[in-house]
Amino acid sequence: MVAGRTDAGVHATGQVVHVDVVPLRGPSGRLPVDEHGIPDLERMCHRWNRYLPGDVRVLSARVAPAGFDARFSAVRRHYRYRVSDARWGVDPLLRRDTLAWGRPLSVTALNEASEALLGLRDFASFCKFREGSTTIRELQQFAWQRLDAHLIEARVSADAFCHSMVRSLVGALLLVGDGRRPIGWPAEVLRSKTRDSAVAPAHGLTLIGVDYPPDDELAARAEQTRALRQPTEAS
Template identity: 35%
Template sequence: MTQDRQGWVRLALGISYHGGHYQGWQSQPSGQTIQDQLEKALSQFANHRVSTLCAGRTDAGVHGLMQVVHFDTPALRPEASWVRGTNALLPRDIAVQWAQHVPPEFHCRASALTRRYSYHLLQSPVRPSVEQGRVGWVFRPLAMPAMQAAAACLLGEHDFSSFRASACQALSPVKHLMRLDITQRGAYWRFDFEANAFLHHMIRNLMGCLVMVGDGRKPPGWMAEVLAARDRDAAAPTFSPDGLYFVGPRYAEHWQLPSHTPPFDLLP
């Protein structure tokens, strides 16, 4: 356990949640956000006001498999107690997966090397039912080669202004997309993204374009044209948040933090 000069300790938590009933991660006056619910439970358990920072904000309807947060506290509790005690006070669709004491120089956002998201999509003539809210949906057949060809031009460091929401507060639209893997399992498609950071709505806007290429409405080469335009109007409409999951950040090994949580293994 690392303790600073004032007797406070820094804790990192891994949080999973279903985002369907919340207005995103970031605290809002309504109190209906993941951060609001988490801080309310932590404050009650720690017996003092707790403020958290997160590795990456998620929008309304987006799910989290390993959102990482950190906060400072004078409460000296075993790590397992932070998990069990906080979960007892949280709604059923939010859960602390792990807790770990970290050095005071650890910062859940600044210390992250990359961030990972996964989008899950049902291809079916009929809309989802039991998977409602957990997967996106397309009714047209998708072509793997076309989407892979379109995805290839996105890899590397680029100006992603064409895929940036107007409300995005990022200082720069230039991001390094290191991975965009597309796999299919029966009627389900999975798109895995990893980058140093993402812009607001970036993945949902990329998904809109990938689907338009996949169902034949646009040729694969159109993706490079959209990227080069650096203009949001050149891209497809923003895709549904339903199938989007924040898989979590990656950290350097010396922090000794988990790379994923058990809910990751439940994804289709």
Template identity: 45%
Template sequence: MSTDPHPAARRLRLDLAYDGTEFSGWAVQPGLRTVQGELEAALGVLLRAGDPRLTVGGRTDAGVHARGQVAHLDVTAAQLDKWTGRVGDGTASASGAARGAADELAAVRARRLNGVLKRSAPDIAVHGVREVPAEFDARFSALRRRYEYRLRDGAARRDPLAARFTADVAHPLDLGAMQRAADELLGLNDFTTFCKAREGATAVRELLCFEWRVTEDGAYAARIEADAFCHSMVRAIVGAVVAVGSGRIAQSELVALRDARARSSRFTVMPAHGLSLEEIAYPADADLAARAAQTRARRGALDD
């Protein structure tokens, strides 16, 4: 779908979360249950339109969860009126009253969309549906994306209540070694070793944060933040760091693998169910168009 809205269109931002266990990922796939498929079917009921199309900020794989997913959708003024059951709210001013009215409408739209979703997709929760400038693009306007990966090592007590969201690792892990390994991956790098790169695409990304902590329930959780990620990158870099934490590979070997820029069998890509998309951050409205243009510009390879 083109990101250039029709002149009469109104652009809406959807903030949502989902348990990815029973989904074959975000993107629509024939014959499979997907987050996009369920949402677009529900939107079709609300808008009385046959083919609403969503653009997503972070396309998640099968089994991956989200607490902070963002998508956008273009609708006509008439469709928006059907959704809210009232005349559209127009362009909001900067006043507190106008912001309050816009927040109320966002909540009403979310409530009505959740009402349709609960029939077939109660594992999706829409938190808000608000109007945004036409320049907003859920994918290309994003500044950064933040994920969390949860796991338990072989020394931890298993928790069946958290099993849908926490991966199990058979061996005890050295958390200090894992943090030191994670630090080696920070910054601007070519992550080809950790990506399933598309033909003609670059795997150069800037990893802004990779921090491990012990959670209140005794699991290990990694906060992983970057300007963007390529396919399987988060689960692969976690798998490589876990390989260091278990003693399978040394930190120096991880650095060598990173610099080799080639897929390797020396570490395992971690299971999908331990991963959750936590947040997508965007610039101020005035900077949306510039950010989208910058993101669309293909990033070149790093110098050796």
């Protein structure tokens, strides 16, 4: 189970995974185990990384607290989306994780339009429909900043995201940032509950972090997350 079920082509530097395993009854080859049947996890990481493809790395591993669920125990997920608005495209060294937009973008307009989307709302207009899934989410951060003359980064945080939500939000906001749509348009799309926005390409998006509550609250958080969310206001 993973914390963020990202779309194909999306990157992750802060993914969290949990897996249920059976304790070992004794040493596995040259790998020692403790009295609980747990192997040396630092050495296990080294072993895993020897066999994983080059674009996947296990950074660390530990025994999870009781009740932990990588997906449902999370209280917040953080993404970034990077865009180059240079007319000549994107720096070749950044091409794998940065979208080449090719039109000048106004960070002021991007932030003004994004702020109107914050809160606990029904994001059906920005989610790919899935039977039995709720589209109610709490968007806690949606902010843009210019990193250099041509590179812009969006930071997006929420309790959870539905399928294609971040990319749909970014796709809509980019049309505001380059002036093709008015600042109030994304909020109008949100209220319409009708899917009517461009979906930004996957490669510009990266999952950069996942937040969890204290260990003694993990199980309760998982149960709470599984319950259907309800919006606090009409949206």
